[in-house]
Amino acid sequence: MKKISAIVFSAFILVSSALCAFAAAPDEIAALKGTTLYVYNWGEYISDGADDTLDVNKAFEEKYGINVVYDTFDNNEVMYSKLKSGGVSYDVVIPSDYMVQRMIKEGMLEKLDFSNIPNFEKYIPEKYLNPSYDPKNEYSVPYTVGMVGLIYNSAMVDGAPDSWSALWDKQYAGQILMFNNPRDAFGIAQNLLGMDYNTESEMSWKLAAELLKEQKQVTPVYVNDEIFLKMETGEAAFGAYYAGDFLTMKDNNPDLEFVYPKEGTNYFVDAMCVLKGSQNKLAAELYINFLLEPDVALANAEYICYASPHTAVYTNPEYTYYGNEILYPEDGKFKTQSYLNLSPETLELMSSLWDDVKNHNIDEGGSNYDFFFADGELGATAGGDVLTPEGTKYLVYILAFAAICIAYIIFRYVRKKIRENA
């Protein structure tokens, strides 16, 4: 009897202390002073104190006495590879929706303790709750949201385009910028083809890849961040990129215009998560909560220029982009889809097809490549040949070079022999 009561009592103590931990008592927060928090975020994705903005990391350090080590990545896949290969340990990461889903599925994320993130309930409106990538909303807190759109230089383009097919317009050959990452590039082709982004059908992906190969006729330039330089200097007529970044470019080149194409586009959420194995989980949650403080969120929204899911930001009339139609279009005004995690087989197929697209040379396809915008047969030259005409050309060059070298060696050798005999 005594034993049982002791067990009940200790269980009670355990539960109550656990309850205390949930509420993150002030002394627990104070105990974090001097510890270090490792944050991994997109480049240029936090207000960093430049041009008299708020330095968010410094403000957090001052408030809690926790050191922030802040690193950046330039796309989801790079971040994933880095985390997966080990050797790095971060506490907070901010990946995009489909990557959050993948990381949940692979057990890379830790469930959040929302009692330490009271600002989530306070400021994140219902439409951002329980997203499809995190259906029970256990792992992630939205940081920014956005859409991909078509940017064009009104000084170089006639009329106002409203379709992704502008990126296939031969009139602007050499002046078209395309995403240099498979998911977004395929997304654009899938918009045009009216496909689901997250299809598991091999045929659909191959069809989209054919469309991307056909785009080689306009010699698109595949870019990441270089799009800023190329659009701002008037180097390119069209480019596909994120709405928030367009606003930054527009500041530097007023000729630039933006449109959400009628075929639909990608709607994405970048969300804050805590990695499994985090050594400083409470600090990580404090950090996430801190990023949701109205003034911090506002400073970030102003700096990043992406749309914010934070009610205190987008309802604030003093916010520069308050009511901005590009960042905050009416719900349902544009057709949108979101990326979800794909099966490993489909991911592998997509990578392999993307390699094919990048290596495709339009000369070899000839006129068979008009299947989409003109009538024609599909996939006439898909895969197959080991040696393309371009490859043959280089092989001939290399062999000719080798032949010259060998001929020279033989020439010297023979001459030497003749001299020795003489």
Next chain:
Amino acid sequence: MSSRSLKAKLVASPYIVWSALFVIAPLIFVAYYAFTDSSGAFSLENISELSKYTTTFLRSIWFGIVATLICLVIAFPLAYFISQKTEKVQRTLVLLVMLPMWMSFLIRTYSWMALLQDTGIINSFLMKIGIDPIHMINTQGAVILGMVYNFLPFMITPIYSVMAKLDHSMIEACQDLGGNRLTCVRKCIIPMSMPGVVSGITMVFVPSVSTFYISQKLGGGSFDLIGDVIERQFQQSYNYNLGAAISFVLMILILICMAVMNRFTGDEEMAI
């Protein structure tokens, strides 16, 4: 004798440890990944998948050859020119050759983008003086230019360091025997500076074949070099096995090319 060899071993040990850790071990990993699948079982699938990258391989090797030849043609006379100057001038000139390398390779390549663009610095200048702009960016020529620009110092330095130590009495002997300038260059200077040329070729050819950043920025990403494909397997696709298989084959191809070149130059040295 034995104490001397022990000393030699001790002296060499930092490098031996270094190369074991950062050269040999990675090579073993590359070979391991190249012949396994994602679950770690033995597989030849990665290697057999490579046939679709044949064009990319050939393109990379050809670009490497062209860039190396251009570097050689520029670097050889320049190295000779530098080595003929007084020591003080030589030091300044070598410093000038090395100067660009004080800046990051990535930044320098990025700046070439701003220079070569259709609306870039060169073309704006051409338009100002009334010449039609030339389309340079996103062409194969731009990529080769980027390679030559970035790797030229690696060609100049070894050739120069050999030429600076040339035995001048040999050249004088050549002149005494009635050789004109061209004969002296052909019979004396070229054969004697061959060791520098060989290491210069190696130091330019290998990085040119395997480079990835230059082709993405200056070539517009519309044609891949093999380095781009490898980078993508590791960074984007998380397919270490395919990436390792491509690297493995690339290493073998480079070794073959180097063997051919060494044969070529080895003969040359015999002919002195």
